[in-house]
Amino acid sequence: MSAFAALHHAAQPLLLPNAWDHASAMALAAAGFGAVATTSLGVAAAAGLPDGASATREETLRLALTLGTAPFLLSVDAEGGFSEVPDEVGEFARELAAVGAVGINLEDALGPVERHAAKIAAVKRAAPGLFVNARTDTYWSGDGDGTLPRLDAYREAGADGVFVPGLTDPRGIARLVAHLGDLPLNILFSPAGPTLPQLADLGVRRVSLGSLLYRQALGAALETAADIRAGRTPRGTPPSYADVDAWARGSDPAHSAGR
Template sequence: MTAETGATSFAALHHRPGDPLLLPNAWDHASAAALAARGFPAIGTTSLAVAAGAGLPDGRGATREPTLRLARILGPGPYLLSVDAEGGFSDDPEEVATFAAELWAAGVVGINLEDGLGAARPHAAKIAAVKAAAPDLFVNARTDTYWSGDGDERDTLRRLELYRKAGADGVFVPGLTDPRRIETLVRSVGAPLNILYSPAGPPLRRLADLGVARVSLGSLLYRRALGAALDAVSDIAAGRTPGGTTPSYEEVCGRTANRTT
């Protein structure tokens, strides 16, 4: 599959009314391979896992190189890859565009760019620069009005419209769980809407009924994996047999041996 074909296929996954793209997020080759083996056609990365794995803070622009390194490991995989790039690791739109072009060259077909609730117009300039440098790369423009802001509906819509006009292919509003507000955005924004799954929010079927085009899992799987490891060691220390799913040594080795890079 060529990069252009992959990008077209990835974009098409956002235009299936009633059947949103469920995007699980991996943190290394083994987790991506395991998710692909379960039949997921597209996989994202999660900035928290990249940062935690490198011992760096998340959301502070400190993980450009670890993010690119992971993209180069996962890019050739048998799935469509979207990368969480925080705010692009620079305030300079051209530097963000250069990074996006490097991702595209690594086989990445999608990128998440978050505004961190900074000014909207500089973020829109980053989006425009990325689309100029890598026109086929699917740009998922994230606003943090609900993640770290006060959830102002008018400000959210204003930002998303600005990002869409700058060339964003999809828009992402993590932290938004209210069905009425989700439905309003679906009707108003004019681009595929991505919602971050929350165990306390609407289930996948309800999000599909509301018109959501993409449901991301963010860092949830990574955090659950850490939790499962702690639960397992606690069970062993208490003399109990650990529960849950445990892939065999051979299964994990087999997926590593199939790596194409």
């Protein structure tokens, strides 16, 4: 079992924050997160491209290239694999593994079960050591109908874990955990849903933050600009210039001079 896979079977669930660029990933690592994922929304928005439209293959691979050798375990949000051809998805996964990524998140977007299962199988053939987190959007984009058959098909195809964003009902989460057995369940954290300790008690093995950190950062930027325009002192304590510059360079902020 890889070190990343082992984190899904530890005493506490893996809290996986999602970065959108090099500096945000390095900042999270500096804050003590030993595993960091990317967020497809953040990567797409930073490039001025739509999310979920298979438009950011190169941007996603480029970010993985800069982060794959960083001092943390990297999992990459790859939307639906940037192709509907399973072997092409497998090739993209091989490229991710080659630059140091240890995990990939693949979403089905409620497309055909067989096609998504074929993508998962292709990834496992092309990059056997890559942890495949198979996402279904039955709750994200629907009412949850068909969740179990999809998860069963993705497990059969070789998924190492499954992701059900949009599910926040504790009873529904508990039912999925019981159905899945030793297959790790990933839940997307929601401020209106169960807390991290509550998700742990329900048996969830991985909790992702998705685009939340990116959206919070944008919100803080807007609040700061509005405060200054209104003559107020900005709230919060931002990192220093030197800290951000150090993260962007991949160095330790503690050893960087202020600028």
